[in-house]
Amino acid sequence: MTTPATPVIAATGLERRFGSVVALRSVAISVAAGEVVLLAGPNGAGKSTLLRTLAGLARPTRGTVEVQGISLRNRPEGRGAIGFLSHQSFLYDDLTARENLRFAATLHGLASVEARVMDSLNAAGLAPRADARAAVLSHGMRQRLAIARATIHDPAVLLLDEPFSGLDATSVVQLRDGLAAGVARGRAVVCVTHQPADLWQIATRVVLLERGAIVFDTPRQHTLEDFQAACAQSGGA
Amino acid sequence: MNHDPAAIEKIIRRGRIITLAGFIGLLGVYILALGYTPAEKMQGLAFKILYVHAPAAWAMETAFVLVGVVGLLYFWLQDARLDVFAEASASVGMVFGAVLLITGPIWGRTIWGAWWAWDPRLTFTLLLYLMFAGYFALRSALRDPVERARFGAVIGVMGMLLVPFIHLTVYLFRSQHPMPVLGRPPCPPDAPNCAPSLPWVLLKPLLISFAVFTILYIGFVTIRYGIGLKRMMMEERDAG
Amino acid sequence: MLLGTALVIAAKDLRIEWRHRTAFTTAVLFAVLVLLVAVFAHDGATIQLRDLGPSVLWVVLSLSTLVTLNRAFLLERENRALDGILMAPVSATALFWGKWLANLVLVVVVMVVAIPLWMIFFNIEPSLRIFGVGAVALLAAAGFTAPGTLFSAMAVRTRFAELLLPVLLLPFLIPPLFFAAQATTQLLADAPIGELWGWLRLLALYDIAFLALAAMLFPAVMDQ
Numbered sequence: 001m002t003t004p005a006t007p008v009i010a011a012t013g014l015e016r017r018f019g020s021v022v023a024l025r026s027v028a029i030s031v032a033a034g035e036v037v038l039l040a041g042p043n044g045a046g047k048s049t050l051l052r053t054l055a056g057l058a059r060p061t062r063g064t065v066e067v068q069g070i071s072l073r074n075r076p077e078g079r080g081a082i083g084f085l086s087h088q089s090f091l092y093d094d095l096t097a098r099e100n101l102r103f104a105a106t107l108h109g110l111a112s113v114e115a116r117v118m119d120s121l122n123a124a125g126l127a128p129r130a131d132a133r134a135a136v137l138s139h140g141m142r143q144r145l146a147i148a149r150a151t152i153h154d155p156a157v158l159l160l161d162e163p164f165s166g167l168d169a170t171s172v173v174q175l176r177d178g179l180a181a182g183v184a185r186g187r188a189v190v191c192v193t194h195q196p197a198d199l200w201q202i203a204t205r206v207v208l209l210e211r212g213a214i215v216f217d218t219p220r221q222h223t224l225e226d227f228q229a230a231c232a233q234s235g236g237a
Numbered sequence: 238m239n240h241d242p243a244a245i246e247k248i249i250r251r252g253r254i255i256t257l258a259g260f261i262g263l264l265g266v267y268i269l270a271l272g273y274t275p276a277e278k279m280q281g282l283a284f285k286i287l288y289v290h291a292p293a294a295w296a297m298e299t300a301f302v303l304v305g306v307v308g309l310l311y312f313w314l315q316d317a318r319l320d321v322f323a324e325a326s327a328s329v330g331m332v333f334g335a336v337l338l339i340t341g342p343i344w345g346r347t348i349w350g351a352w353w354a355w356d357p358r359l360t361f362t363l364l365l366y367l368m369f370a371g372y373f374a375l376r377s378a379l380r381d382p383v384e385r386a387r388f389g390a391v392i393g394v395m396g397m398l399l400v401p402f403i404h405l406t407v408y409l410f411r412s413q414h415p416m417p418v419l420g421r422p423p424c425p426p427d428a429p430n431c432a433p434s435l436p437w438v439l440l441k442p443l444l445i446s447f448a449v450f451t452i453l454y455i456g457f458v459t460i461r462y463g464i465g466l467k468r469m470m471m472e473e474r475d476a477g
Numbered sequence: 478m479l480l481g482t483a484l485v486i487a488a489k490d491l492r493i494e495w496r497h498r499t500a501f502t503t504a505v506l507f508a509v510l511v512l513l514v515a516v517f518a519h520d521g522a523t524i525q526l527r528d529l530g531p532s533v534l535w536v537v538l539s540l541s542t543l544v545t546l547n548r549a550f551l552l553e554r555e556n557r558a559l560d561g562i563l564m565a566p567v568s569a570t571a572l573f574w575g576k577w578l579a580n581l582v583l584v585v586v587v588m589v590v591a592i593p594l595w596m597i598f599f600n601i602e603p604s605l606r607i608f609g610v611g612a613v614a615l616l617a618a619a620g621f622t623a624p625g626t627l628f629s630a631m632a633v634r635t636r637f638a639e640l641l642l643p644v645l646l647l648p649f650l651i652p653p654l655f656f657a658a659q660a661t662t663q664l665l666a667d668a669p670i671g672e673l674w675g676w677l678r679l680l681a682l683y684d685i686a687f688l689a690l691a692a693m694l695f696p697a698v699m700d701q
Contacts (some may be wrong), residue, residue: 092556
């Protein structure tokens with residue numbers, strides 16, 4: 001287990017309960033710049049809760065999350081260094097693609113909002129549909145717009161929850177290439193997915209979560225097949 | 238949070254003892270007020286309801302004020318037990334509020350000739366009661382106990398600020414609306430100092446009753462608090 | 478910074494509302510229906526419609542406010558857009574002021590439509606005093622949208638938002654409603670302006686007290 005010098009995001013002793021349900025049990029994870037972490041696990045393992053907690057949207061019952069060395073609890077503004085895409089797109093269906101991005105860019109206090117929005121639309125291949133309402137975009141386009149929204153402020157760490165679901169093969173490749181480009185510039189990525197194959201090429205590390213606890217956390221050495229076998233063996237999936 | 242089940246049982250047991258003492262005291266108040274206290278000159282027998290009504294008002298107000306105070310403390314200390322106490326106090330407050338809302342109109346019917354004469358204090362009680370009904374409605378719709386505690390505290394604190402405004406509203410409202418029927422001087426049911434001065438023989442049972450209702454409040458809340466702790470502990474044990 | 482963020486959020490809300498106008502049209506329709514209910518429910522033989530005027534106005538305005546307030550956070554629930562706002566380095570206090578401002582604008586717009594309708598239905602003579610009624614309405618709306626915004630943020634976290642909000646909010650609506658109805662009665666009775674002051678001061682006091690407290694408590698509601 002390599003522990004690179006300065007983690008971009010680090011969590012220790014995370015525990016999260018919802019009443020009598022324990023979603024996370026003493027989870028510790030730290031991710032460095034340029035790492036791509038594939039977070040896998042059966043349904044209900046706590047993957048989404050872990051991502052929301054890392055994003056600072058869910059307060060852990062116990063434990064801390066630090067972003068660039070600063071605790072989220074003491075300084076919630078630290079969320080600004082995080083990009084997060086959940087199952088939900090965070091988009092307003094009644095705003096256009098451009099307006100959605102503009103709103104996000106303004107909230108993040110970016111300097112040249114319009115230029116940034118234009119770049120983002122171009123990168124996502126959405127420039128021709130910039131003035132269409134989010135509601136009328138195709139599923140693939142909406143997903144690209146949601147990712148553009150999550151990365152508009154060029155976050156140091158990107159948290160993704162099932163970004164590949166419902167995308168066709170071409171879109172999967174586009175999305176993966178886009179992620180790789182960000183990683184090349186030093187971004188850290190944590191990605192929850194049921195389809196590890198989609199991310200496998202660029203993943204540097206694999207983490208398996210089961211019943212709220214981390215079962216294994218290793219650099220990606222073995223093949224996808226070995227990984228899937230390991231997941232199956234640990235019994236949860 | 239680790240709670241010793243035995244300690245919780247002890248809390249509940251202590252609550253039961255206090256409550257029992259309170260009920261014995263209440264019986265004493267009834268006997269004293271009905272058997273050994275002369276009838277009041279102006280109001281006659283109806284005055285006797287005061288011995289239950291006024292102390293119940295005191296207990297209800299204490300209960301609800303504590304929900305707000307504990308709410309403030311919760312924002313500071315974030316201790317789940319504070320919310321258990323707040324819920325206990327609020328539910329006990331509802332019980333005393335119900336006593337008020339039943340005895341008040343009975344008294345009003347006899348003295349004013351109307352069940353409901355928009356008496357400021359009763360109207361105040363009703364509005365407060367409704368606010369706490371909303372408090373429980375919201376609580377029952379939330380599943381996450383942390384969220385329930387936080388939202389409960391928010392309503393408790395907002396309610397504290399609302400209290401002076403309701404007070405102002407009910408008094409100003411009454412000054413705008415003359416009473417429907419007024420056979421006798423409009424002396425509010427729970428104002429012992431409204432009459433020029435209450436003779437000691439009438440005042441003494443009242444003071445005793447205030448003490449008894451305070452004991453009842455403490456007893457009820459202790460039991461509810463113990464039960465709340467137990468529930469919390471069971472939830473945590475289920476969580477493993 | 479705080480004001481800027483609040484304005485951005487309010488502008489976003491109003492833009493969305495402008496696009497389909499659901500809350501606005503529903504609230505106006507609702508206001509008209511409540512007006513009609515009051516007219517048909519009153520006993521025409523004994524009570525002059527005009528005497529009911531101030532009471533009915535405030536029944537209409539408070540009920541149509543309830544209809545519009547849920548919108549603020551229901552809108553954020555779609556696609557969990559609220560999380561998107563919370564991910565930005567934006568203070569929850571700014572979010573409160575933005576939401577409150579959008580709510581206030583919407584409530585005022587509904588009032589601008591409802592008040593003339595009320596004048597027509599209840600034969601209220603147009604005069605300068607109507608602007609006074611408008612000012613009272615603005616003052617009252619500024620106040621009760623404060624607990625309204627706070628409570629709607631809590632209510633949408635449940636499955637019963639539309640039911641819970643009125644139950645939570647109505648006790649808090651009663652003081653400003655009463656102050657405003659009294660002020661309206663005096664305005665329509667051509668009472669000297671001096672007699673209004675007391676009611677206006679109480680309304681202003683309510684506004685300041687509840688805006689400050691609701692803004693302070695709001696971050697605790699956003700904290701998940």
